[in-house]
Amino acid sequence: MKRRRLKKYISRVLKLYLFYNLVSAILLFAIQKPSSGGLSADDYLMAEKLHDRVALIETGEEGARVRLDLAEAAQTSIDISYYTVTNGKFTEAFLSCLLGAADRGVRVRILFDGLTRIAYERKDLRDAVRGFETHPNIEVRYYEKFNILTPWAWHTRLHEKTIIVDGKLALIGGRNIGDKYFIKDEYQSRFVNDRDALIYHEGPEASVIGDMQRYFDLLWEYKRTKPHRKKITSRQIERAKFTNSAIRNHYKMLKSKHPELFQKTDWNAKTYPAEAVQFVHNPLGRLNNEPWSLRKLLSLTSQARSSVFLQSPYIIPSRRMRNEIKGYGIQWEKLTILTNSKQSSPNVLAMAAYLNHRKGIVDRVAALHEYQGPDSIHGKSYIFDDSISVIGTVNLDARSSYIDTESIIIITSKEFASDLRDKIQIPLDNSVVVQDDNTYGGAAKEMKTPRLFSKIVGLFDFLL
Template structure:
């Protein structure tokens, strides 16, 4: 009898292993391989969206404020939530447990308590509302003024859905304020002190100075809200929690009380963090035009709307182009689109800022980036790599010292063809000059990659040429990567080409 049971058990394990193997092959083919060969369905999007629509000569009703500092951008989020009167629409890729998440959620509950209608939309896989944050999801579900949805949750039977990720980062307050940028919600994005663990990013706040006119779609905020509604109501989005058990309800109620107590104690200890008097008009710059752009909502490979727009903007440049991205991984398809845009500025007028091997926290993406580092330098581009504290996570394009694009788009195939992405294109010489000054500070902590792929210290070279005192200027120190990090990236880079379409 025992022998028979053992034989049956072995047979069950055998069939289970076969089924698992078949499933893994199925998942690999439809979750990885097909994306390398599928071509996005072409539409007349480009014909309908002329590049000259980004420029205007009259003053827009939208003003724009830049949020560069980590701590300041955290305070700005508190202020926006505090100032919401009717509605608060929020979208994020990822929430990381910690102080920032506690402040974020407790402020949202406080807004809902005073009658603000809150909608929160998170990515269906990378939302991180698990473990310690699971009770927060219960708490949000319990509040009558809060709705919580996730976009494209994990579906084990349809692996092609795994790459359709929500990468937007938006906060829309009523119809007069909106924030967009690259920051997720996590302590590393808002920490005040510099450290190697800090993440340096960029947000902008759009200020509509004429809310009545916004109804007539004069404001980019209305474009953002329309897009948010589209994603919110899409079949890919569903409520994270639909029903709570008695135990889950108790946990949710306890979490609400805990977050309220947390916020009260924090306000008492740090009253300066909760200042309602931010004058966003005074903090912002006038614009001629602000245009909101985004990718379509599709599974498999999307038509690359945002990449179309950014390459066409680069193609319209007459003097200079600046690009900042955490990593640069342009696939063959992306380069074909760039070539079609007909960029005419000379390579020496193109500046690229990205992470160095020492500063990058993303070994998988950097392994893909490594293949393109030499070709960019060989093409004559000015490539700068960051060696300061923390890492770079901002995504920005500047054209001719007048036009700026800020948002969530990384220069890679995932942003071009797979994820939801959004940016604002800002026509404002004043804002772009301010942004340029902030970026120059980052460039001062970066090193230019020389023709032989080593680093130049341009400030010291300039001083040497002028026979000045070298000691009067501090050289930028190369930030070395650990041996383990170098080894991992080196090995991954050997195979990165095979998976470049997913990086």
């Protein structure tokens, strides 16, 4: 009798909790109006800076090399914020360079997302991060750590992918830290094509890197950014000594076997001057926030005189996004779009939701290209009038617009725009244009997605 009553009690509690989740983790996002997170537009719409140098980092090999170069170049500080970090060869090399920097006196601050760490911080990586936490020059924090009692916070993710070094160098783009972004030969069809923008500044003038630094500090000091643990036990310290020693040995091995990876970089020669560079980021806060990054992109699109090219791995214009777009008087015939196809994208839910909007997009824009794989595209890139380029973390979906932390860099430079357009031509050459009848017109085979599945997923596009 007691056991039966206990089961009934547990069942009721679980049902109440599920209802609580339904309301606070799903329905609340559908009805709550966006807020500014207590900030004004001046806090995250930074002024253009006129004295920065830039470079496009396109291939996975280039992306890996520049990250190692940045760690090796650091003299005083390294600030890192990443959405996901996964075990692998490059991750091991990158972490060893960070520890090497800390050992020579560089202050290293590492900011991770508080939810994705649960999925990706497995044994070797977890041990490495815990070892870092015992180093006097390294501090690790997590943005919005998982809490079973706050389902509305589960969606609020740190979507940043940024490195800032010495206040003189910065890297921003769509790549997370993991081998599938850097080692194409090993990952083949699972490889993720992405890109970064490198910014370099040396001199007394104001730099966009200062704006990026202030944003990192805002994230770092945010009231819901916390360390993994407040106290470290003596046993954990002893284990960390062993882990850090292994990482140091790996660092020594890399320097011995691959000295070419540790040559001093001429950052001036690697970059070229931009006419102007601007940094924009979303507000911080839970639930829906004002879409400042999206609004900047829409403003640039509405101001374009002749052409707009955009690339996004996912295009899911929710109802709230569509209402926002209406206010900008966009001339759709100027737009050319590149996104994943169903066969190239690893994100089944995102592609199912996208299919609900594909015909409407085709009817409006000049051309909609879908990348055919076998790998996928993950870059978030925009070109306006062949002179203004945008690189960053913002996907064209509700999550990037209203929920996650996001940031973009806006570069006014015909040279950078030309370089970016040339690099984008490679996936464009491996794409198919969607025809007016919403098919490939026989140009390629197309995977089928059940229409009912797309419609069901589309009901939740305000969270995708």
